[in-house]
Amino acid sequence: MSDTAENVSILALAEGILSKTKEITAYLQSNNLPASTFSPSSASPPNKADYRELQGSLRTLLEDLQRLVDGPALFYRHFLMRGYEIAAFQIALDFDFFTLIPAEGEISVEELAKKAGLDTDRTGRVVRLLITHRFFQERRKGHFSHNSFSYALQQDDEVRSMVHYSFDEMIKAAAESSVALKATPNESDSVHCPFYARHGVPIFRYYSKHPEHAGRFAKAMAGWRKMENSVTELRDNFNWGSIKGNVVDIGGGSGHVALILARTFPHLNFIVQDESEDMLAQGQRLLTDDVRNRVSFSRASFFEPQPYKGASAYLIRQCTHNWADHDVVTMFRSVVPGLEGSPEGTPLLINDIVLPEPGTVPRYWEREMRQADMVMLVSFGAKQRTKQEFEKLLKEADERYEIRKVHDKGALGLLEVHLRR
Structure with a gap:
């Protein structure tokens, strides 16, 4: 149909x-x-x-x-009721309902309210609204327990962090979208966007200003990867067996993707670069004995010339969508010294959504990608891009850049880019 x-x-x-x-x-x-x-x-x-x-x-x-x-x-x-339902979900997260309701058995509304530090009336009203959406259940009057949907957040701290961070930082920013766009209708970047309008600081500085949320953000990114399972496309759409040595994960945050790839391809080492000390510290805590000697962390900015030479591949994953066009040009230009200092044939792998032309893919798939595009507009004043838009920015960074392969099926696309010698 x-x-x-x-x-x-x-x-x-x-x-x-x-x-x-x-x-x-x-x-x-x-x-x-x-x-x-x-x-x-x-x-x-x-x-x-x-x-x-x-x-x-x-x-x-x-x-x-x-x-x-x-x-x-x-x-x-x-x-139009969604906003009020979001309020109930926010309360449930902020007052820890998902973890206070036991994994097995049930808890009375009075006990839940006491543990949460909230009155019984509003505790019951919030949970009962969520029950109408199939979160939690009340099999015995006045006693709440989990169902499969609420249990999923009770059990998985990373997915719960993803949901909580979205409510706490992003949806609040989304409410300021029209205000931000009316203030600067012809500018869009990290200081001309709804996130800045709401929080008064670019998202890149928000977590240094609010270190209490930095750990949750790192967990949230791991939770997002679980929900979209996008590492599969990166794993399967590039021939990792054809390279050996060191892979540089540029802007790799806490290294969740590098850790997955390192476990999948034991012949490769990964160097995770990020500008955030908090993200790198989080990554160090995630190291396990099976990858400890093959995954390292280094502070580096993707806006400065690439310090590591001699890599077998450079990976930029879900970074370009966070930045305005002129910033992405700087990002691509900064990789050039690394590619020039590496063996010929070393690829730059850009792992991000590749937007389709309107109406060329199923509606549910196109919507998911355009939802992600709106996330970028709200949070970063940035965007998701088509293959043609990526190509334009690459050529602006260095005319020698060539897109050799495009994989645009799945949760994320993958552009295999080479620097012509």
Whole structure:
């Protein structure tokens, strides 16, 4: 069924939903995977590309059916309530409801309120709203327990950090979007963006000003990688077996990706570079004995000439989308000394979303990428880019840059770039 079918009927959508549901059930059965339930012990759906494609198609059909059944008036009525529902989720995170409610068993509303330091009335009201969205459950009146969705945040500190950081820093900034754009309608960078309008400091300086949030941010980035599983594309779309020696992870933060790659490719060493001492310190704490001798951390800015020469590859992962065009040009230009000082054929790997042309990919996939683009607009005054936009900035940095390969399928794209000798 086409994403652009304007005259599709409710019945046709329902039949499409049934057909796609049968496909998903057959997929799970053929792979000996259980179907998800709301039980806390329920297994999560598989995070594989072929399953995500089925998942995305079903979500699109379900969304279209709900839109047509509700109509515009009811849709907007529910949509406008999202902000108040976000308030409930924020309270649950800030008052630690997800961890205070035990992993097994239940807790009374009075005990939860006492542990959280909040009154019983508002504690119950917040949790009961979330229950209507299938977070938590109340199987016995006045006693709360987890279901599979709330349990996921109880168990995984990194995913919980991702959700909490999004509410605490980013969604608050998003509320200032129109204010920021009206103030500077023709400028967009880290000081001309909603995040700055809300917090009074660029995001790059926010965590040095608020070190109490820096550790959570590092965990949040690890949680984001779990949710999107984008390391898979980086792992599979470049021939890591064809290189040996040292890979420089430019702007690698706390090194979560380098650690995954190091465990997958034991013949390679990784040098994680970042300007943040907090991120590097977090990375040191993540080292385990299996990679301790093959992953190192070094303070370096990707706006200054690359200090490491002789690498087998340079990797810039999810950094370019954080910066305005002129900053990205500086970033690409700064890699040139490293490439010039390395063996011919050493690639620069740019691992980031590669935006498609409008309407050329399924709607659910395009939306996810354009959602990420809005995150960049709000948080950094920056953007996601098309292949053509990347190519323009690379050539502006150095005419010798050439994009040799493009992998634009999956959660993130991968550009394999070489410096012509």
